Amino acid sequence: MAETESFDAVVLGSGEAGKYMAWHLGKAGQRVAVVEGRYLGGSCPNIACLPSKNIIHGAAVAHTVATAAAFGTHATGFAVSMREVQARRRAMVDGLIALHRERFAAAGNELVWGHGRFVGERTLEVALPGGGVRRLRGDRVFLDLGAFATVPDLPGLVAAAPLTHVELLEIETLPAHLLVLGGGYIALELAQAMRRLGAAVTVVERAGRLLPREDPDIADEMRSMLAAEGIACITDADVQRVSGRSGGSVSLHGTAGGRVLEVTGSHLLVALGKAPNTAGIGLEEAGVALTPAGHVRVNERLETTADAVWAMGDCAGSPAFTHMSFEDFRIVRDNLAGGDRVTTGRQVPYCLFTEPEMARVGLNETEARQQGIAYRLATLPAAAILRTRTTGETRGRLKALVGADDRILGFTALAPHAGELLPPVQLAMAAGLPYRAVERLVVAHPTYAEGLVGLFGAVPQPG
Numbered sequence: 001m002a003e004t005e006s007f008d009a010v011v012l013g014s015g016e017a018g019k020y021m022a023w024h025l026g027k028a029g030q031r032v033a034v035v036e037g038r039y040l041g042g043s044c045p046n047i048a049c050l051p052s053k054n055i056i057h058g059a060a061v062a063h064t065v066a067t068a069a070a071f072g073t074h075a076t077g078f079a080v081s082m083r084e085v086q087a088r089r090r091a092m093v094d095g096l097i098a099l100h101r102e103r104f105a106a107a108g109n110e111l112v113w114g115h116g117r118f119v120g121e122r123t124l125e126v127a128l129p130g131g132g133v134r135r136l137r138g139d140r141v142f143l144d145l146g147a148f149a150t151v152p153d154l155p156g157l158v159a160a161a162p163l164t165h166v167e168l169l170e171i172e173t174l175p176a177h178l179l180v181l182g183g184g185y186i187a188l189e190l191a192q193a194m195r196r197l198g199a200a201v202t203v204v205e206r207a208g209r210l211l212p213r214e215d216p217d218i219a220d221e222m223r224s225m226l227a228a229e230g231i232a233c234i235t236d237a238d239v240q241r242v243s244g245r246s247g248g249s250v251s252l253h254g255t256a257g258g259r260v261l262e263v264t265g266s267h268l269l270v271a272l273g274k275a276p277n278t279a280g281i282g283l284e285e286a287g288v289a290l291t292p293a294g295h296v297r298v299n300e301r302l303e304t305t306a307d308a309v310w311a312m313g314d315c316a317g318s319p320a321f322t323h324m325s326f327e328d329f330r331i332v333r334d335n336l337a338g339g340d341r342v343t344t345g346r347q348v349p350y351c352l353f354t355e356p357e358m359a360r361v362g363l364n365e366t367e368a369r370q371q372g373i374a375y376r377l378a379t380l381p382a383a384a385i386l387r388t389r390t391t392g393e394t395r396g397r398l399k400a401l402v403g404a405d406d407r408i409l410g411f412t413a414l415a416p417h418a419g420e421l422l423p424p425v426q427l428a429m430a431a432g433l434p435y436r437a438v439e440r441l442v443v444a445h446p447t448y449a450e451g452l453v454g455l456f457g458a459v460p461q462p463g
């Protein structure tokens with residue numbers, strides 16, 4: 001049996017929360033072991049946010065060239081080289097990994113490569129890639145295990161060897177016709193990117209609309225934007241069976257809107273949500289309980305059921321965004337320093353990186369109605385933001401919900417650079433400012449943020 005090595009802290013998983021914790025504690029002089037099985041720095045720089053945005057940007061360039069004639073530039077004979085698109089992504093990822101290595105070294109962390117598994121209280125065994133095992137014990141243990149793309153038990157689906165985001169983001173040959181199962185975040189970002197790079201794309205979503213968590217008007221507008229680029233969207237779909245094989249010919253069979261659904265493509269992407277990486281790693285040996293959905297059970301301070309063990313990010317069931325994992329780290333860090341911070345009631349902003357983007361913070365209309373919260377609604381068409389007239393991208397809208405006390409309850413933007421509009425609204429919400437504080441800002445012209453002045457100027461007066 002391997003000898004037990006003792007550390008002040010062991011961090012399992014080098015994702016967003018884990019790496020920041022390791023860097024923070026390491027810089028404070030603590031002896032920290034970071035155990036990572038596959039992706040240095042976690043999903044975001046390797047297989048998720050950043051590589052997807054890299055490919056999305058490559059696709060946006062292709063789209064700009066393809067539509068250049070509308071701007072007076074006539075580009076002839078251009079071609080997309082998927083190999084070169086991928087080379088650019090790989091170079092970025094390699095650079096990010098190098099950056100992470102430097103930061104772990106600078107923090108004095110001991111990086112232990114291998115799959116970690118608990119064998120006792122705050123004690124892990126790590127199967128080293130070259131064989132052998134190390135046994136590590138931390139006075140404190142931080143779990144940042146992340147999640148993986150689920151492939152449900154649908155007849156024929158596993159046999160069809162579908163792509164997940166991991167494989168699609170590495171694909172060297174553009175699919176002739178990509179079928180996308182799911183109509184959420186991963187589905188829409190990658191559907192639009194692949195379409196712009198030249199693939200035919202069909203999106204198949206189970207709910208009655210794309211982005212089922214968003215308001216119907218936003219989801220419908222998103223759908224018509226995607227349709228305008230030639231993406232076929234099928235909603236209300238009940239896929240009962242999959243036949244064939246992704247990479248050759250693959251078909252989905254079932255019903256959609258009560259009619260027979262039969263759609264065939266060359267490749268299949270599954271984008272049906274993610275499940276936490278918590279199975280089979282002995283968490284029960286460490287006294288760490290799970291929820292019925294398989295997340296690590298945590299309280300609002302991200303403490304697990306085991307003493308001196310915390311869980312953060314996707315594995316703890318936090319909203320599955322990199323910035324929320326980062327915020328989990330900040331909460332635990334501050335509490336370790338004597339603070340009393342909790343996850344309850346915090347803002348959860350997010351941005352879908354389609355073009356135009358869709359961004360939101362706080363309540364939308366659907367949620368406010370479901371929760372019986374009274375609101376006044378302001379809307380502004382993106383075309384009213386004069387900057388959009390200069391680029392010609394005038395599709396979309398801004399929406400804000402304002403409560404009886406004039407505070408902002410929620411903000412949704414489907415508009416160019418929508419994600420950049422969130423922080424001023426978030427700041428007003430966090431400070432409990434009346435919406436007029438945003439309306440009264442002097443905003444540089446012609447920025448997209450000018451739209452906020454117009455939007456909050458359109459809040460109906462009570463009575």
Ligand SMILES: Cc1cc2nc3c(=O)[nH]c(=O)nc-3n(C[C@H](O)[C@H](O)[C@H](O)COP(=O)(O)OP(=O)(O)OC[C@H]3O[C@@H](n4cnc5c(N)ncnc54)[C@H](O)[C@@H]3O)c2cc1C
Pocket residue numbers: 012013014015016017018035036037038039040041042043044047048049050052114115116117144145146147165186277281312313314315319320321322323324325353
């Ligand atoms: C295609 C795609 C695009 C996305 N785009 C965005 C975006 O634009 N913005 C956004 O905010 N979010 C985005 N997300 C979501 C975001 O990537 C995740 O919410 C975030 O990365 C989760 O971080 P984390 O800290 O929870 O864990 P992760 O970053 O997933 O880190 C977990 C790490 O733990 C390691 N690990 C797990 N188990 C073990 C073990 N037993 N032993 C050793 N190592 C282990 C894993 O290898 C991994 O490196 C995207 C996701 C996908 C899939």
Ligand SMILES: NC(=O)c1ccc[n+]([C@@H]2O[C@H](COP(=O)([O-])OP(=O)(O)OC[C@H]3O[C@@H](n4cnc5c(N)ncnc54)[C@H](O)[C@@H]3O)[C@@H](O)[C@H]2O)c1
Pocket residue numbers: 181182183184185186187189204205206207210211212237239271272273274319320321350351352353
């Ligand atoms: N820009 C971003 O911030 C970003 C980008 C990508 C992913 N993410 C994160 O990663 C998570 C996972 O993304 P995702 O797109 O896999 O999940 P998701 O939850 O966003 O979307 C899954 C979609 O699949 C649909 N669905 C489920 N079962 C189905 C079935 N059998 N047939 C057809 N449709 C079905 C759901 O109704 C839903 O719309 C997201 O929730 C998000 O938090 C964030």
